[in-house]
Amino acid sequence: EVQLVESGGGLVKPGGSLRLSCAASGFTFSSYSMNWVRQAPGKGLEWVSSISSSSSYIYYADSVKGRFTISRDNAKNSLYLQMNSLRAEDTAVYYCARDPTTVVTPNWFDPWGQGTLVTVSS
Amino acid sequence: EIVLTQSPGTLSLSPGERATLSCRASQSVSSSYLAWYQQKPGQAPRLLIYGASSRATGIPDRFSGSGSGTDFTLTISRLEPEDFAVYYCQQYGSSPGLTFGGGTKVEIK
Numbered sequence: 001e002v003q004l005v006e007s008g009g010g011l012v013k014p015g016g017s018l019r020l021s022c023a024a025s026g027f028t029f030s031s032y033s034m035n036w037v038r039q040a041p042g043k044g045l046e047w048v049s050s051i052s053s054s055s056s057y058i059y060y061a062d063s064v065k066g067r068f069t070i071s072r073d074n075a076k077n078s079l080y081l082q083m084n085s086l087r088a089e090d091t092a093v094y095y096c097a098r099d100p101t102t103v104v105t106p107n108w109f110d111p112w113g114q115g116t117l118v119t120v121s122s
Numbered sequence: 123e124i125v126l127t128q129s130p131g132t133l134s135l136s137p138g139e140r141a142t143l144s145c146r147a148s149q150s151v152s153s154s155y156l157a158w159y160q161q162k163p164g165q166a167p168r169l170l171i172y173g174a175s176s177r178a179t180g181i182p183d184r185f186s187g188s189g190s191g192t193d194f195t196l197t198i199s200r201l202e203p204e205d206f207a208v209y210y211c212q213q214y215g216s217s218p219g220l221t222f223g224g225g226t227k228v229e230i231k
Binding site for chain 2: 046047095109112
């Protein structure tokens with residue numbers, strides 16, 4: 001069974017940092033691009049970042065560019081999101097999601113993890 | 123950036139009825155690169171449709187997608203109790219700047 005499990009969320013002060021992790025299982029992690037998508041409380045979905053299977057191609061939404069860094073460790077079947085200079089508007093549930101295609105630019109997402117909540121507040 | 127506008131915001135229907143959800147793009151979505159997701163409260167989104175009309179694995183055939191260019195539709199032919207949820211469209215034609223619509227909530231009338 002394909003499974004994605006996020007961790008690392010929590011409460012952080014504005015300007016602080018947090019590192020999210022996503023553990024993958026049930027598929028050949030090193031073959032797929034991976035993504036982070038977030039959802040503010042009661043709001044819609046926002047794509048955050050994408051990384052290709054070999055980490056050669058990395059993309060960010062303008063809203064997080066320069067503050068967030070996506071990375072992966074294929075040996076550990078893990079995806080990461082380092083979040084710096086956090087703002088109140090970064091408060092959201094963060095989902096990791098697999099791109100099931102072989103194209104390096106992000107496409108559709110399937111499956112998604114259960115998400116981890118990040119709250120930025122003083 | 124392509125802006126996706128979903129309508130209506132809320133759709134109130136009874137089980138067994140047909141649901142028609144609209145997703146309109148601010149500019150043409152190349153190659154019908156549009157996906158639909160279902161999200162239930164407290165759960166992650168689930169992929170329903172990709173490529174505007176291809177059903178994802180395990181999705182019942184009462185779900186169908188259609189459209190091209192700037193106008194796309196998700197149709198649920200006969201609503202089952204488990205179909206009441208929020209539905210999002212997403213375009214990936216202008217990737218990496220992909221975007222989601224604001225969602226349509228299908229609620230029980």
